[in-house]
Amino acid sequence: MSSRSPYDELHYPGKFYPQGAPSRIATAATLFGVRAPPLATSRILELGCGEGGHLVPIAAAYPQSSCLGIDSSASAIERARDYAERGGVSACEFRAEDVRSFPEDAGQFDYILVHGVYSWVPEAAQQAILSICARHLKPEGLAYLSYNAYPGGHVRQILRDLSVFHTKDIADPHEKVREARQVCEFIIGAMPPNTLERQLFGRLLGAYNDSDALIRYDLLAEENEPVYFLDFMDGARALGLQFVAESGFAARERPRLPEPVQRWLEAIPDRLVREQYLDFIGCSGFRQSILCRSNRSVEARPSAATLAQVYLRSSLGAVPEAVLTDESAVTFRDVFGRELTCSEPVPKVLYAELGAVFPEALAYPQLRARIEARLAAAAPIDALTEGKLVSLLLQSEDTGALEMYAEPPSFVLAAGAQPQASAVARLQAERGEALTVRGASGLLAADATLRALVGLLDGDRDAARLERDWLRAIGVSEAPHPGALERALRLLAGQGLLVA
């Protein structure tokens, strides 16, 4: 790679994106009836991996996997290599390479990840990305591509048009970003107060608040052309790929829509057309689509049968004397103190059963049997109740009330005598970033106190030394509460942050 990439100009900070993680992709695919490749030993390719913010934590979570990240920005690849090295991750290779010259003999991959690239590159590169997915996906492999989409993209394009127009004669990248931000703020501020457009653009601009790089590479990007879902799928289908699901599948569940709208959608026979209408209904501006080979069978929606293949986990719990089988309101609280109140017996029993085994997970058939046993006297689970249960589980996943996994989670669930977090988690804590947790399927926005503790979990400190060093690190002489260390370690173990 000799030519300089525009991404060498300004630092584009890399992040871990749970929605684009293999674990998440595997869960979504499983729910739509598509068997996912085993995670631990998978071969993973990321196109446009930037500085490895996504791939390095994945490689750390699956030490027996093999990961390859490519990006045309040589400076980003240098940082990615440095991150992998400092994170003690060896099975992760990074190459400064353009997608248009990806070697044909690179072999096949279980997961191909392309986050935030497709709609930001010219057509030839888009075509190359889809061709790589088609050529280099194993027969049972899954590809994940996120992209700016229409119709929601139209609104964002107005800010982009304004930014590009206003800064067309400015060469210095920093000044360009500064001017673009200022003109957007100025024009939005000039819109009459309390109008819909002022609210809408204000909210959109808010997404760029903390990041000059986002302004540079989104609003001022050389390429940024949203695409309609159906047009995107035309390109994918022509190469032998088909749609499995959105990574955020639960948010698109139709039971959230009014009955007549649901019926109208149900009457549309083509699933892709239904998906396109859902984008219009939700004014979607961003998609995170999972694809597989066209010859596989894909279910139109999650069902009790596909749910039977997944594992569920939740830390919600209620006081022991709470009455679950009547219609009384019960408040559940999770390990972070978030509350959820419900009064119907099925959700109450569901959360109570999951909470009772936390931090372990339950397979759906086990959970169903437990719910049935508890409710048997009141109301056995018939087809109608099961349908509602499926919807409830999907909605609960969407709101974060429970977690779903395609494979039984195998986290280290208790802190040993000298607790240890992965070197990547310690690095993230040091940098003040959110922590990649739950087998690279989630993010934990830990506060400074918890991050200070994670930074110390190098496996060399016993509890006494850990407590002493932790208190010193957060600048206090005694623990904020008795048992604070034990509680914090239990929380981290529950989040799958500890390693053996």
Ligand SMILES: C[S@@+](CC[C@H](N)C(=O)[O-])C[C@H]1O[C@@H](n2cnc3c(N)ncnc32)[C@H](O)[C@@H]1O
């Ligand atoms: C918006 S950034 C996204 C980076 C990362 N995936 C993320 O989401 O944080 C787009 C990335 O695609 C890379 N890229 C753009 N065109 C490319 C090409 N033709 N071949 C390989 N990488 C490319 C850029 O260098 C940049 O790192």
